[in-house]
Amino acid sequence: MIHASRDADDEMDGQPSAGARSSLGVDISEKTFLSADGVPLPALRDLAFEVRAGEFACLLGPSGCGKTTTLRILLGLDRDFSGAIRLPEGGCIAAVFQEPTLLPWRSVEDNVRLALPKPLRGKDLTPLFETLGLAAMRKLFPSELSLGLARRAALARAFATEPDILFLDEPFVSLDEPTAERLRHLLLSVWSERPTTALMVTHNLREALTLSDRIIVLSERPAHVIGYFDVRLPRNYRNPTVMTDLVRSFYEKFPERA
Amino acid sequence: MSAGETGQAPDTRKGAASGVTSANADRRNPSAALVPTLTVAASLLGLGLIWAFAAALWPSRAFPTPAAVWQVFLHDMATGELPFHLGMTLLRVAAAFIVAMVVGTVIGILLGSDRRADRFFNPWVVLFLNVPALVVIVLAYIWFGLNEVAAIGAVAVNKIPNVVVTLREGTRALDPRYAEMAAVYRFGPLERVRHVLLPQLQPYIAAASRSGIALIWKIVLVVELLGRSNGVGFQIYLYFQLFDVAAILAYTLAFVAIMLLIELALVQPLERHATRWRRRPA
Structure with missing residues (x-):
């Protein structure tokens, strides 16, 4: 599965509970866009990786390398590619987009409920809203929320669906750093209440090191995997000093990214 | 509008x-x-x-005072004649309006979302936009007879192309991000229409219905004049033959007043409700 990575020295130490059935498998041999003049622009080539069940993985790559394209393929929004993807068993997916993408004409709570599969429609959302600090905003319209709060509502929508896999596309981009940091911690606290296989796209190394179990490092366009970086340290030990060490060892392993 | x-x-x-x-x-x-x-x-x-x-x-008998018009109004109200004819016209306006809005919206959304269908059918839309209302009415009466269905259908056909053009524009302006969100979260078809599509098209539907009511009631009068035996248009034709300008004005003003009332009491509150999410700034 990982034949495209030249640096796959991190052996796949499969967790005992992680059956291949509920992992995410990606094997895209080619994705090409046509420019306006009809010139083919390859976006992805031989992109193959796997996200193990219950793992929080990050796709890290330079801006414009095809991360969002990969995510759109995984979300089923772009079916024009050659290769294969395997979604986890159950196939219930949730996504947090680059923009909150809440329906402006529905309240925060309705936005969350509308995304729920039919059997979950009536579920009690209070604990989730409380964890995310949205309890007082349930009846508000998205236009009444700040960008940070709207992103929390988008997180609430994704987690409320109890997905088999969660995709996040730079969900904290264009927020000021303290707000982004607070949201990362909120994300971790809802995620640890119900650990879900998750794949997040980012170009922010520190963000990837804070959140993920494993970082999948992508090349420049056309994107393929150039290696993995496992973060085995539990998240609550990742304090600023440790982070500095993590960043240093990341750059030792991927000197071209320095 | x-x-x-x-x-x-x-x-x-x-x-x-x-x-x-x-x-x-x-x-x-x-x-x-x-x-x-x-x-x-x-x-x-x-x-x-x-x-x-x-x-x-x-x-002059051809230019009555407001008081004379008021007298006719009171008299015909008392005999029940005016409410009856107003009611008939109102029913036709409502029926033609609903038919035109539903059919026009569906066609407009289809043409707005399918470029090839739009290229093929656009000449038809332009053709129907430019067929005079009178021609449609006359042909409808000739082909389908002097009956209510032909009358209402003719009015609706006159309005449908306008609705199509407006809603086609609205469909082209839809934001694909909402549709993608709905696809990822597996909204059902009805939910997509109700929560994603219609709210985005609301300003266009409002514009089409505003201009629609104004246009439709004028055409309904012509339809009544040509082939119906009741309604405001029929009465105006009758009083035209009698040269009774006071009665003509009484019927016209009464109907204009009703249309204004509908606009104020029905259309505007509905629109305020539909756009309530816009009015509370962050």
């Missing part, structure tokens, strides 16, 4: 924004809200005074 009448799609953002500011002003200062109402009242009163003055200067 002249923009809608020429088949032009409205600039939703701008229209919505100006609606927002005036609505906000109304809420903040109740006395400021009275000013436009008083202006309208004063303006109408002025028009009435000029009419009364001119009719007193040149007294």
Whole structure:
């Protein structure tokens, strides 16, 4: 599965509970866009990786390398590619987009409920809203929320669906750093209440090191995997000093990214 | 709403924004809200005074005073004739309006979302936009007989192309991000229509229905004049043959008043409800 990575020295130490059935498998041999003049622009080539069940993985790559394209393929929004993807068993997916993408004409709570599969429609959302600090905003319209709060509502929508896999596309981009940091911690606290296989796209190394179990490092366009970086340290030990060490060892392993 | 009448799609953002500011002003200062109402009242009163003055200067059976028109109005109200004919016309307006809006919206969404279908059917739309209302009515009566279905159908056919053009524009302006979100979260088809599609098209539907009501009731009068035996149009034709201008004006003004009432009591509150999410700034 990982034949495209030249640096796959991190052996796949499969967790005992992680059956291949509920992992995410990606094997895209080619994705090409046509420019306006009809010139083919390859976006992805031989992109193959796997996200193990219950793992929080990050796709890290330079801006414009095809991360969002990969995510759109995984979300089923772009079916024009050659290769294969395997979604986890159950196939219930949730996504947090680059923009909150809440329906402006529905309240925060309705936005969350509308995304729920039919059997979950009536579920009690209070604990989730409380964890995310949205309890007082349930009846508000998205236009009444700040960008940070709207992103929390988008997180609430994704987690409320109890997905088999969660995709996040730079969900904290264009927020000021303290707000982004607070949201990362909120994300971790809802995620640890119900650990879900998750794949997040980012170009922010520190963000990837804070959140993920494993970082999948992508090349420049056309994107393929150039290696993995496992973060085995539990998240609550990742304090600023440790982070500095993590960043240093990341750059030792991927000197071209320095 | 002249923009809608020429088949032009409205600039939703701008229209919505100006609606927002005036609505906000109304809420903040109740006395400021009275000013436009008083202006309208004063303006109408002025028009009435000029009419009364001119009719007193040149007294003629062809140019009755407001008082004479009022007398006819009261008389026909008392006999029940005026309410009956008003009611018939109103029913036809409502039926033609519903048919035109539903059919026009569906066709408009289809053409707006399928470029190839649009290229093929666009000449048809242009053709129907330019067929005179009178021709459609006459042909409908000849082909389908002097009956209610032909009458209402003819009116609807006159309005449908305008609705199609407006809603086609609205469909082209849909934001694909909402559709993608709905696809990822597996919204059902009905939920997509109700929560994703219609709210985005609301400004276009509002524009089409505003211009629609104004256009439809005028065409309904022609339909009644040509082939019905009741309704305001029929009565106006009758009083035209009798040269009874006071009665013609009484029927016309009564119907205009009803249409204004519908606009104020039905259309505007509905629109305020549909756009409530816009009016609360962050």
